[in-house]
Amino acid sequence: MAKLLRWTGYVVGALVLLLLIATAAVWLFAGQKLSAHGTLKPEHLAVPTAAQLADGPRQLHVLRCLGCHDKGLRGDLFFDESNVARIYAPNLTAVAAHATDEQLARAIRQGVGTDGRPLVIMPSATFGRLDDDEVAALIAAVRAEPRGGQATPPPQVGILGRVGLMTGKFHTTPEQVPEYTNKLPLDLGAQYSHGRHMAASNCAECHGPDLSGGEVEPGLNAPDLTIAGAYDRAAFKTLIRTGVPAGGRKLKVMGDVARENLSFMTDAEIDELYAYLQARAQKLTH
Secondary structure (H helix, E strand, C coil), X not given: CHHHHHHHHHHHHHHHHHHHHHHHHHHHHHHHHXXXXXXXXXXXXXXXXXXXHHHHHHHHHHCCHHHHHCHHHCCEEEEEECCCEEEEECCHHHHHCCCCHHHHHHHHHHCECCCCXXXXXXXXXXXXXXXHHHHHHHHHHHHHCCCCCCCCCCCEECHHHHHHHHHCCCCCHHHHHHHHHHCCCCCCCHHHHHHHHHHHHHHHHHHCCCCCCEEEECCEEECCHHHHHHCCHXXXXXXXXXXXXXXXXXXXXXXXXXXXXXXXXXXXXHXXXXXXXXXXXXXXXX
């Protein structure tokens, strides 16, 4: 019996040691991913027009900057799940006070923070599609917000989050950018270019790089936007303004995004987006 207990102890000890080694390996590997950003590209910012500068504060709403970074861009807890991650959207007024325009543009379009580390949750994959002057106007709008609040804590990624990073279930922001660079929504010509641009830089965050659908969160998928072909102009405008689709059912994500962000789109922008999505639906379904 003593011998059996002794060998049982050896086995349990060996298993515990293997578990500790595996945990350490996961922690180390994921830590490397959380520190590596790959090759950075130089940012070339154009001088925005007076109209773009005046429109910058509205774009902070449309592009969901205020939705994630909270009122006044002063930061907020964005994601909190035990053993996965605890992530704050940074206080951008504090970040902008010390960052160059190049660093801010790199964070917006490449998903790399001012400290050179990859951001964990940031829609740079779609923001990478913004034009140089649009990004410059967005940076000006960020800088125009009065500085206030406190610096937010850095991301804390737990063991389950690190396992997700190691297995490819989760990705840092820079890892997502190439897919969106190489997989653009269907080009239907110059007459639909502005609507396509808005879809590519806004809708694609949820509906996938080429608008063919995407996973918004585990277990929740956003549809291919050929679905827009079933909407008339009035119903589409209602969807964008209120988040209420045809039929009146409640949409978990789109409802909030529409009311808090897309409702700031102008009628002209909604019309151009509608025209592009209608043309795309007709092209892909006929």
